[in-house]
Amino acid sequence: MKRELWxxxxxxxxxxxxxxxERRRSRSFLKQWNQLMYVQMTGRxxxxxxxxxxxxxxxxxxxxxxxxxxxxxxxxxxxxTGDTAVAIDDYxxxxxxxxxxxxxxxxxxxxxxxxxxxxGSRAEFVNSRTALNNSGxxxxxxxxxxxxxxGPSTYVCGIRDVLxxxxxxxxxxxxxxxxxxxxxx
Amino acid sequence: MNQKSENDIDEKTVEKELVPTxxxxxxxxxxxxDGKVIQRISxxxxxxxxxxxxxxxxxxxAADRTCKDTDGISRTISPHEISWFALAAATVxxxxxxxxxxxxAVSISDYKLESPIxxxxxxDQLEHLVVGYVAPVTIGSTCSFTINRSMIxxxxxxxxxxxxxxxxxxxxxxTNGIMGPYxxxxxxxxxxxxxxxxxxxxxxxxxxxxxxA
Numbered sequence: 001m002k003r004e005l006w007x008x009x010x011x012x013x014x015x016x017x018x019x020x021x022e023r024r025r026s027r028s029f030l031k032q033w034n035q036l037m038y039v040q041m042t043g044r045x046x047x048x049x050x051x052x053x054x055x056x057x058x059x060x061x062x063x064x065x066x067x068x069x070x071x072x073x074x075x076x077x078x079x080x081t082g083d084t085a086v087a088i089d090d091y092x093x094x095x096x097x098x099x100x101x102x103x104x105x106x107x108x109x110x111x112x113x114x115x116x117x118x119x120g121s122r123a124e125f126v127n128s129r130t131a132l133n134n135s136g137x138x139x140x141x142x143x144x145x146x147x148x149x150x151g152p153s154t155y156v157c158g159i160r161d162v163l164x165x166x167x168x169x170x171x172x173x174x175x176x177x178x179x180x181x182x183x184x185x
Numbered sequence: 186m187n188q189k190s191e192n193d194i195d196e197k198t199v200e201k202e203l204v205p206t207x208x209x210x211x212x213x214x215x216x217x218x219d220g221k222v223i224q225r226i227s228x229x230x231x232x233x234x235x236x237x238x239x240x241x242x243x244x245x246x247a248a249d250r251t252c253k254d255t256d257g258i259s260r261t262i263s264p265h266e267i268s269w270f271a272l273a274a275a276t277v278x279x280x281x282x283x284x285x286x287x288x289x290a291v292s293i294s295d296y297k298l299e300s301p302i303x304x305x306x307x308x309d310q311l312e313h314l315v316v317g318y319v320a321p322v323t324i325g326s327t328c329s330f331t332i333n334r335s336m337i338x339x340x341x342x343x344x345x346x347x348x349x350x351x352x353x354x355x356x357x358x359x360t361n362g363i364m365g366p367y368x369x370x371x372x373x374x375x376x377x378x379x380x381x382x383x384x385x386x387x388x389x390x391x392x393x394x395x396x397x398a
Contacts (some may be wrong), residue, residue, distance in 0.1 A: 005206060028206040029396035031328040034321050037394060038330045040269040041354065043316045061266040065358070069246035088326045088398035113246035116238045123235040123293050125242045181241065184233040185293035 006180040007161055009179070014172030022165055026179065031088050032156035036065050036148065050091035052147055053153045059150055060096045067149040068127055070112035073099040075155045076111040077129035080143040080166045083162050085177060090160050094147050097131070104139060106131035106175075124182035132174040144177050155184065194397065210393045211374055213350060217218045218385030226376055230392070234295045236369040240268050240356055249360055250370055253296040254278075255353055260367045263359040265325040267366060270355040271332055273316045278304045278353075281316040282334035288375060293397045297372050302336070302344070309344055311336035311388070329395035336389075336391050338382040347380040349373060350390050 005026040011019040036051050037067060039061050049059040052074075070076030081104075084093020097106045111129040127146065133139050145160035159179070169175045186241045208229065214223040214228070241250040244264045262268075265280020273281025286309075304312050314335045321330040332352070338344050351373035357365035372392075382388050 001355050026206065030398060031321070031323055031396070034328045034330060034396045035270065038318075041271045041394075043267070043270055043272055044318070046320060061268075061270075063244075063247075063264040063266050063268075065264075065266075065268075065316070066241060066244035067247055067264070086398050088323055088396070089327055090398070094333060109250050111246070113242055113248070115250060116235055116242050118235060118293060121293050125245070127240055127245060137307040149216060181238060181291070183233045183235075183238060185234065185291050185295075 003158065004110065004182050006182070008178040009144065009163060009167055010176040011167050011169055012173050013170050019170070019173065020167060022163065022167070024164060026159065026161050028086055028161070029159055030090050032150070033158040034090065035158070036061055036150060040065060049156065052092045052157050054091060055153060058083065062151045064152050068091060068146050069113050070147070071091070071108065072108050072122055073097070073108055075147040075149050076108070077127060077179060078176070079131055079141045079175065080107060080145070081140060083142040083166070086160050090157060092157050093160060095145050097139065097141070101134045103135050103137060104114055105135050106139065107134050109166065121166055121185045122182055124180055127179045128176065130174050132177040133169045137169060139169045141169060141175055142159055146179060149150040186338055203217055204323070206397055207398065208395045209372060211350060212325055212391040213376065214389045215380050215382055216387050216389070217383050224380050225378070226378070228368065228377070230372060230374050232291050232293070232374070233372045234291070234370055235293050235375040236296065237371045243262065244268060245297050249358065251354065252326040254367045255297040257296055261367070262356045262367060265357040265359055270275060270358050271316060271352050272318065272373070273313070275315045276304050276313055278313055280353045280355045281313070282332065282350070282352050282392070283313070284336060284347050284388060284390060286346045289348040290292050291373050295373050298349050298370070298373060302347070306339045308342070310340055311344070311382070312339055322353065327395050327397045329393050331391050331393045333389060335387050337387045338384055341384055343381055343383050345379065345384065347376070347388060
């Protein structure tokens with residue numbers, strides 16, 4: 001079995017013209033991802049789970065768990081400017097680019113989730129999101145990840161990747177990140 | 186920043202990395218009536234099947250989608266606190282870890298074990314104990330947790346040909362009232378060699394789910 005996670009990063013300028021693209025195998029899922037799966041599979045609460053804010057809480061099974069199509073920067077695919085190496089205990093992006101239109105901010109669009117598709121022995125679905133740069137200046141993205149809901153109003157970082165190549169997103173342009181979760185039987 | 190044409194982009198596709206970031210492994214042990222281990226198989230699992238990701242996609246954007254249950258019926262499911270639930274009580278076989286005699290290779294579209302062993306003390310039946318678990322632990326760059334289940338052979342004779350293992354998980358639908366639970370195959374493995382369980386003995390299956398940074 002191969003169970004894999006890929007990310008694709010696409011940058012466009014203000015005219016929508018492709019500037020750069022990078023597709024790479026993701027590394028990695030973080031501790032919080034497995035903690036979410038544990039509480040869902042067992043129905044047992046788990047104390048000491050780290051929010052994206054750095055404050056711990058008790059995680060419980062919940063219909064909101066793993067929701068990752070968010071608006072804003074609380075949950076969904078997010079971008080950052082940090083480049084510290086990924087560690088299993090990461091609970092946030094190193095330097096999150098917050099939602100907004102001011103300097104250093106991204107105008108995150110709503111995320112989309114595809115249905116599961118089957119091709120041969122492969123099953124996959126794609127989580128996509130575009131962030132527009134209306135900040136008035138260039139923003140360099142060095143890291144991407146997925147924040148998921150962990151209860152009605154609690155958020156955890158499930159996935160984080162440091163980009164192989166930092167991506168310059170010009171003012172008026174945008175960056176699209178596609179995370180593909182796939183399994184091959 | 187330099188502007189580039191469609192034909193002059195920084196495009197990189199990396200098709201290989203060495204370390205899988207998410208893993209699933211299994212340990213299968215058979216003990217005799219005295220508790221002595223007489224057979225053991227430990228291996229990486231293959232594989233999660235599509236229902237696992239069907240449920241994930243439902244939770245990812247809180248949208249109802251269809252998913253095939255262990256009876257082969259397509260069910261509409263919703264995000265719910267009972268999703269991927271595998272912690273079955275003793276004697277319960279609708280969900281939780283199961284074993285069977287099927288030998289057909291795993292397919293991504295499998296929705297049940299090929300030939301699951303039923304609950305009981307009759308011929309070729311096993312008494313299913315409660316599904317156990319060990320909470321996540323982080324060692325080095327890996328975080329893992331386990332679920333496990335023992336099944337006892339009180340059938341009066343040896344059960345031969347145990348060749349497949351897997352996990353059934355529960356989900357629900359909440360639109361138009363709570364419906365279900367529905368039971369879905371989450372993952373299934375065909376063992377490299379058949380196992381036999383002597384009368385009075387037991388088989389214990391432990392699955393480990395891990396992520397590695």
